[in-house]
Amino acid sequence: MKRGRPTTNAIPHGTAGPRSADERRRALLRTARDVADDLAADAIVRDQAGKPPTDETARLREAGLPAALTPPGPGRGTDWRTGCAVIREIAAADSSVGDVLARHYVHAWSGRFYASQDDATALEEASAREQWLWTGAVHAPAPDGDSDGPDLTLRPRGTGYVLNGRRSVDTAVAAADQILLDALCATTGDVLVVRIPAGARGVTVEPAHDRLGQRLAGAGEVVLDRVAVTPGQVLGRRPHDEESTAPFTALAEPALRLALCHVGLGIAEGALTEARDLSRGGRAHRLPGEDPDLLLTYGELASAAQTAAAVVDRATEVMAQALTTGAQLDAEEPAGVAALVATAEAVTSKATLHITARVLELADAPGLDRFWRNARVLTAHRPVSHRLRSVGAHYLNGSHRAMAAFR
Incomplete structure (x- = not known):
């Protein structure tokens, strides 16, 4: 595939595409x-x-x-x-x-x-x-409805609203077409989920610079100054707390976390593949072949990646079933899904950080450090201890709601 030209396998948007x-x-x-x-x-x-x-x-x-x-x-x-x-x-x-x-x-x-x-x-x-x-950033409901206060505020104007505030966004802050946000209505106290076209009047972005990793994700802040929001841009209400969250809506936050598990797993697999190719090409500290220590290390790292993949794939399967169920989802199911996602996060975070650090000992090549830097940034705000506590709470207490607030 050549940059700047469509691929031969490009998916035709707006059409039915292949028949099955x-x-x-x-x-x-x-x-x-x-x-x-x-x-x-x-x-x-x-x-x-x-x-x-x-x-x-x-x-x-x-x-x-x-x-x-x-x-x-x-x-x-x-x-x-x-x-x-x-x-x-x-x-x-x-x-x-x-x-x-x-x-x-x-x-x-x-x-x-x-x-x-x-x-x-x-x-x-x-x-x-x-x-x-x-792109966007929608906050998860707090377990007790408590929060640090609104950073985005909606005020009614005519049939719509005016949106003010600023919000940190992790990706594509200057490249996205639609920005998804939640904001507090100043008159009713409802938290509304809205979509804002990136080019709307009053929207400015402040890209983040000099990040340790994930440098090309396009993180930054969205600044909203009296941005008009039409009724058609309001998706609906975001519940204040977990207890008032509909079962299907409760999947929103763990779905994002699970998608990011696949990003983390991709980092681990990409790092391991690149290190392996470097070792085969003779650009490693030790040559491949019959070196038992090198074989042991690659065996350990490959096993860690495969173990993480198995856990992530299990969570992905259960999430897929829940999303297919839709509005008929049982009230107890989101907690089980969230517990599997938290397990996947814990296992993937540990494996990815371990693999991306260890490959630096196997090969000395420009750019190999990007995998470790990217893994550090991706996992920095998702402590493993918090995820394990949520898994323990579900296992021990059978919590009927997804524990989404550990962040």
């Missing part, structure tokens, strides 16, 4: 591999440049990935398992772009999490047709 779901899935995975190969070819150079992901998101659009990675519908969208496989494939080549795609995919599900069925369908069709790239 299986054919669409195979075509999408081929496209993901092509994009990953393209990104891997200049990953080190782009990481060193650390520019906003304008070029990277253009590559995604050329391949049709933003349109393809929307919730499944008639002739459009992608099921959860396949979407996560695409994210992981891209993340192994460039975890910053994998991060962008992971958050885009989960935010594209937000109509189903917060809006009515009809509104969600219309939003998803528009997203696929226009090939919107999504």
Whole structure:
């Protein structure tokens, strides 16, 4: 695949594409591999440049990935398992772009999490047709309804609202088409989930600079100064606390965390693959072949990656089943899903940090350190201890709500 030109396997957005779901899935995975190969070819150079992901998101659009990675519908969208496989494939080549795609995919599900069925369908069709790239930051409800106070405020004006404040966003702050946010209505006290077109009047962005890792994810802050919000931009209410959260809505936060597990797993697999290729090429501290210590190390690291993949895949399967169930989801199920996701996070974080640190001892090559830096940034705000506490609480107490507030 050549940069600046569409791939031969590009997914045609706004059309039914191949006739069967299986054919669409195979075509999408081929496209993901092509994009990953393209990104891997200049990953080190782009990481060193650390520019906003304008070029990277253009590559995604050329391949049709933003349109393809929307919730499944008639002739459009992608099921959860396949979407996560695409994210992981891209993340192994460039975890910053994998991060962008992971958050885009989960935010594209937000109509189903917060809006009515009809509104969600219309939003998803528009997203696929226009090939919107999504970003944003929606806070999870606190366990007791307590919070640090609103950073975004909505005030009624006419039939809509005016939005003010600023919010940190982890990806594509200057490259996205739609920004998903939650804000407190100053008059009713409701927390509303809204989508803001990136070019709307009053929206400015402040990109983050000099990040340790995930340099191309496009993190920064969105500043909103008297931004007009129409009724059509309001998806729905975000519950104040876990107890008032509908079962299906409770999947929103663990779905994002699970998508990011696939990014972390992609980092581990990408680091291990690159180190292996360097060892085979003789650019390692020790030559391959019959060196028992080297074989032991690679065996240990490969086993750690495969163990993490097994746990993540199990959580992915259960999440996929829950998302397919939809509004009929049982009230007890989100807690079990969230516990599996927390387990996947804990296992993946440990494995990814271990693998990306160890490969630096196996090969001395420019750019290999990016995997460790990216893993550190991705996992920094998701402490393993917090995830293990949520797993323990579910195991010990059988909590009927997803413990989403440990962050």
